[in-house]
Amino acid sequence: MSNRIIHARDVMNENVVTVRAGTTLREAARILEEERVHGVPVLDAAKNIVGVLSGTDLAGALTAEVDPRAPRPSDSVDWMEAEAAPLVDADPDETVENVMTTRVVHAAPDATVGAVARLMSREKVHRVLITEGKTLRGIVSATDLLDCLAKYEKALES
Numbered sequence: 750m751s752n753r754i755i756h757a758r759d760v761m762n763e764n765v766v767t768v769r770a771g772t773t774l775r776e777a778a779r780i781l782e783e784e785r786v787h788g789v790p791v792l793d794a795a796k797n798i799v800g801v802l803s804g805t806d807l808a809g810a811l812t813a814e815v816d817p818r819a820p821r822p823s824d825s826v827d828w829m830e831a832e833a834a835p836l837v838d839a840d841p842d843e844t845v846e847n848v849m850t851t852r853v854v855h856a857a858p859d860a861t862v863g864a865v866a867r868l869m870s871r872e873k874v875h876r877v878l879i880t881e882g883k884t885l886r887g888i889v890s891a892t893d894l895l896d897c898l899a900k901y902e903k904a905l906e907s
Contacts, residue, residue: 758858760897761879761887767792770799770846777845778807788876790885791849798878798885800849812850836843854878858887862897865889 766784768777771794782790782805788803855878856865867878869891879887 755862755897756858757856757860757862757877757879757889757900758887760893761858761889763887763891765790765888765894768802768845768886769794770844770849770895772845774807774843774845774848776811781807787890790888791845792877792885797883798853798855798880800846800862801853801874801876801878802845803847803875805850806809806848806850853878856889857881859903862889866894869894883885 759783766780766786767790768780770791772780777789778832781787788801790798791800791802793799852872854868854872854874854876856868858879858881859881860868868877869875875891877889878885
């Protein structure tokens with residue numbers, strides 16, 4: 750790892766958890782908790798990427814203390830470990846498409862991890878979808894980049 754350029758394809762997770770735009774918020778919350786992820790790409794019926802749903806998006810929509818129309822807090826909020834807020838009696842038919850972020854930040858598999866990190870920083874996101882054309886190939890999270898940095902530093906010490 751020490752003498753070669755590291756690309757998104759080298760650190761991305763290829764087993765991407767996704768939800769459909771029509772998934773209910775409560776089902777999406779269950780999926781994120783069960784899969785232990787903090788955000789997922791949202792796909793339409795044709796499996797096209799139409800948005801990204803973060804735990805923060807869900808927390809804002811499902812808690813009585815947060816107005817879902819208000820500006821959203823940083824994506825760094827760990828909604829699964831945050832102090833539990835009471836759930837509102839949400840419409841059981843409320844769907845992901847009503848609260849997801851439609852701005853999708855993506856990069857190619859051959860993007861360097863440095864380019865992905867700069868993209869995350871510039872766009873203020875914690876995950877970048879890795880795509881080829883319209884096809885979802887993987888996802889790189891901020892945690893993936895931190896793991897990469899730790900391995901790189903360890904390799905330099907050897």
